Amino acid sequence: xxxxxxxxxxxxxxxxxxxxxxxxxxxxxxxxxxxxxxxxxxxxxxxxxxxxxxxxxxxxxxxxxxxxxxxxxxxxxxxxxxxxxxxxxxxxxxxxxxxxxxxxxxxxxxxxxxxxxxxxxxxxxxxxxxxxxxxxxxxxxxxxxxxxxxxxxxxxxxxxxxxxxxxxxxxxxxxxxxx
Amino acid sequence: xxxxxxxxxxxxxxxxxxxxxxxxxxxxxxxxxxxxxxxxxxxxxxxxxxxxxxxxxxxxxxxxxxxxxxxxxxxxxxxxxxxxxxxxxxxxxxxxxxxxxxxxxxxxxxxxxxxxxxxxxxxxxxxxxxxxxxxxxxxxxxxxxxxxxxxxxxxxxxxxxxxxxxxxxxxxxxxxxxxxxxxxxxxxxxxxxxxxxxxxxxxxxxxxxxxxxxxxxxxxxxxxxxxxxxxxxxxxxxxxxxxxxxxxxxxxxxxxxxxxxxxxxxxxxxxxxxxxxxxxxxxxxxxxxxxxxxxxxxxxxxxxxxxxxxxxxxxxxxxxxxxxxxxxxxxxxxxxxxxxxxxxxxxxxxxxxxxxxxxxxxxxxxxxxxxxxxxxxxxxxxxxxxxxxxxxxxxxxxxxxxxxxxxxxxxxxxxxxxxxxxxxxxxxxxxxxxxxxxxxxxxxxxxxxxxxxxxxxxxxxxxxxxxxxxxxxxxxxxxxxxxxxxxxxxxxxxxxxxxxxxxxxxxxxxxxxxxxxxxxxxxxxxxxxxxxxxxxxxxxxxxxxxxxxxxxxx
Numbered sequence: 041x042x043x044x045x046x047x048x049x050x051x052x053x054x055x056x057x058x059x060x061x062x063x064x065x066x067x068x069x070x071x072x073x074x075x076x077x078x079x080x081x082x083x084x085x086x087x088x089x090x091x092x093x094x095x096x097x098x099x100x101x102x103x104x105x106x107x108x109x110x111x112x113x114x115x116x117x118x119x120x121x122x123x124x125x126x127x128x129x130x131x132x133x134x135x136x137x138x139x140x141x142x143x144x145x146x147x148x149x150x151x152x153x154x155x156x157x158x159x160x161x162x163x164x165x166x167x168x169x170x171x172x173x174x175x176x177x178x179x180x181x182x183x184x185x186x187x188x189x190x191x192x193x194x195x196x197x198x199x200x201x202x203x204x205x206x207x208x209x210x211x212x213x214x215x216x217x218x219x
Numbered sequence: 220x221x222x223x224x225x226x227x228x229x230x231x232x233x234x235x236x237x238x239x240x241x242x243x244x245x246x247x248x249x250x251x252x253x254x255x256x257x258x259x260x261x262x263x264x265x266x267x268x269x270x271x272x273x274x275x276x277x278x279x280x281x282x283x284x285x286x287x288x289x290x291x292x293x294x295x296x297x298x299x300x301x302x303x304x305x306x307x308x309x310x311x312x313x314x315x316x317x318x319x320x321x322x323x324x325x326x327x328x329x330x331x332x333x334x335x336x337x338x339x340x341x342x343x344x345x346x347x348x349x350x351x352x353x354x355x356x357x358x359x360x361x362x363x364x365x366x367x368x369x370x371x372x373x374x375x376x377x378x379x380x381x382x383x384x385x386x387x388x389x390x391x392x393x394x395x396x397x398x399x400x401x402x403x404x405x406x407x408x409x410x411x412x413x414x415x416x417x418x419x420x421x422x423x424x425x426x427x428x429x430x431x432x433x434x435x436x437x438x439x440x441x442x443x444x445x446x447x448x449x450x451x452x453x454x455x456x457x458x459x460x461x462x463x464x465x466x467x468x469x470x471x472x473x474x475x476x477x478x479x480x481x482x483x484x485x486x487x488x489x490x491x492x493x494x495x496x497x498x499x500x501x502x503x504x505x506x507x508x509x510x511x512x513x514x515x516x517x518x519x520x521x522x523x524x525x526x527x528x529x530x531x532x533x534x535x536x537x538x539x540x541x542x543x544x545x546x547x548x549x550x551x552x553x554x555x556x557x558x559x560x561x562x563x564x565x566x567x568x569x570x571x572x573x574x575x576x577x578x579x580x581x582x583x584x585x586x587x588x589x590x591x592x593x594x595x596x597x598x599x600x601x602x603x604x605x606x607x608x609x610x611x612x613x614x615x616x617x618x619x620x621x622x623x624x625x626x627x628x629x630x631x632x633x634x635x636x637x638x639x640x641x642x643x644x645x646x647x648x649x650x651x652x653x654x655x656x657x658x659x660x661x662x663x664x665x666x667x668x669x670x671x672x673x674x675x676x677x678x679x680x681x682x683x684x685x686x687x688x689x690x691x692x693x694x695x696x697x698x699x700x701x702x703x704x705x706x707x708x709x710x711x712x713x714x715x716x717x718x719x720x721x722x723x724x725x726x727x728x729x730x731x732x733x734x735x736x737x738x739x740x741x742x743x744x745x746x747x748x749x750x751x752x753x754x755x756x757x758x759x760x761x762x763x764x765x766x767x768x769x770x771x772x773x
Binding site: 194216 | 411
């Protein structure tokens with residue numbers, strides 16, 4: 041790109057405004073590119089149940105590709121994964137749960153609650169534990185980054201354009217971003 | 220990218236060991252003067268995309284590790300503590316502050332500017348006269364006024380943005396011969412608030428960092444910064460200067476660049492001039508490169524290591540070492556970093572990761588008693604630092620989102636970066652432990668010294684508490700102790716007297732007329748600001764001397 045003449049500047053500004061408008065329109069959706077979905081895993085009954093449970097444990101739009109990758113790793117850690125997922129889903133159904141607050145307190149302490157927490161952990165952190173060697177199955181889709189993407193950068197992804205973060209307000213913590 | 224050393228070349232007028240910022244700047248000056256140049260890089264040559272993907276694929280628990288995106292090759296290890304990789308225990312550290320010298324540098328084509336923040340504070344005139352003014356440390360062999368034109372060259376070569384308002388510039392009250400090529404970068408919301416709070420509550424001026432990053436416009440065929448907040452470990456778009464961005468241009472100008480070429484011995488001739496360098500390739504085969512002039516610019520640790528490894532009959536203590544100062548006076552900017560938990564949001568994470576600093580605290584007559592320090596509020600997005608602890612609280616749903624967002628907005632880090640004095644006992648030696656090629660690993664003994672410890676005790680720690688109080692913290696911050704800033708200096712120190720210095724005022728080795736050692740190793744004082752811009756200024760100064768010497772014999 042070379043130095044712009046005044047006319048180019050006007051055009052560029054218009055385009056920037058257009059892009060900004062697009063960003064605002066899309067602010068409620070998931071930022072970033074979705075991970076590829078495996079057709080083979082999509083037909084795996086355990087994955088469908090896992091995604092159904094995930095959508096009850098986490099009150100946000102969830103990426104199917106991320107879910108598949110997490111499920112594969114969880115399956116290695118939990119020999120009883122599918123049964124435990126079914127058991128938690130049964131509790132949610134009994135409570136006619138729509139969101140996590142509707143049924144989480146009814147999940148018994150122990151294996152089932154640990155799994156529920158680990159699934160939540162995975163969606164927010166993009167990995168299943170805190171170690172430096174953990175396998176990462178999500179970065180920009182990890183919900184900890186999505187949770188603040190209306191205010192700050194997901195590192196390595198640009199916020200908009202050259203110096204376009206100037207004069208942004210130091211906003212309050214709330215309201216929460218919808219995503 | 221190839222993994223071989225694309226060998227075949229065996230000589231050039233100037234042989235440069237290293238491909239980092241100093242090597243690249245020297246190479247371009249010499250090429251422009253019509254000299255032939257051959258550069259050797261120990262490590263691989265990789266694409267930016269590969270490093271960015273390495274970073275993005277790291278687990279959250281390792282994303283704060285600046286070196287994890289640069290896995291070292293067995294033949295070119297760099298420090299990678301606790302990684303299980305070839306560089307795991309490569310750098311051996313010892314002494315009272317050994318862990319404070321566990322450096323991070325990159326043995327890849329392009330060197331450590333791959334993962335630098337881009338911060339470019341100039342030295343002040345006083346920083347170069349510590350001994351004359353305060354009776355401590357060493358003076359530089361020339362005054363600031365002689366360095367200033369080279370600072371300008373560095374600012375235009377690297378593309379350093381900075382404020383046009385003289386009151387915002389560093390050093391303050393010192394004339395610049397040319398403005399910065401680009402305006403300063405904007406602050407994040409948190410930095411705006413920090414700046415206001417410091418001014419109103421403490422009377423301190425938090426100023427824009429001069430930084431090698433394109434501000435609001437493209438420069439040097441690189442794009443403008445778009446605030447990716449990932450300068451460390453890698454700028455994904457190349458808006459930040461790193462030497463890798465210049466290597467293609469050097470080749471277009473005629474440079475030969477060999478990668479995966481680990482120089483292990485520098486040879487002298489009967490006149491005790493440098494005759495050749497020898498390198499090992501990944502097959503452990505040895506090759507010899509001859510030239511007329513030689514430049515070692517392969518990192519503040521690797522350069523003195525190579526000089527010591529090259530000991531011969533004429534130079535039994537290592538090359539350039541008749542003064543016994545090679546590998547001594549190892550310095551850095553020991554930093555105390557404090558995680559803080561704030562009462563109100565100070566959102567960091569928009570714009571560059573280091574974007575401002577309080578530099579005015581680094582000057583004063585107090586330097587006769589204790590070290591200088593400067594203070595900064597880092598601008599890293601805080602998600603990766605707060606997520607695990609928040610998740611451990613057992614929250615769910617909306618409560619979890621609110622707490623996570625609160626912790627991200629109200630967490631931060633303030634840092635005190637200190638100067639140290641050159642101390643010959645802070646010394647790099649060759650370890651008896653060997654790397655994959657059988658070459659000795661570097662060992663560094665390090666003690667920050669009482670001058671710097673006193674600064675922490677009497678000056679910087681109390682100042683940090685005042686800064687934290689002014690910002691409004693939940694509890695008094697604590698620091699785990701001195702850690703490295705990764706600004707390696709002093710190992711081939713410059714001075715007027717050949718009996719206690721390695722290089723002269725143009726970074727030429729006293730012992731070898733055709734050997735130049737430009738870079739941080741030459742710096743006789745550290746001050747508190749990041750060293751790269753001064754290293755590059757010295758690279759320009761050395762380049763002029765090399766050209767003069769090769770063209771006129773002067």
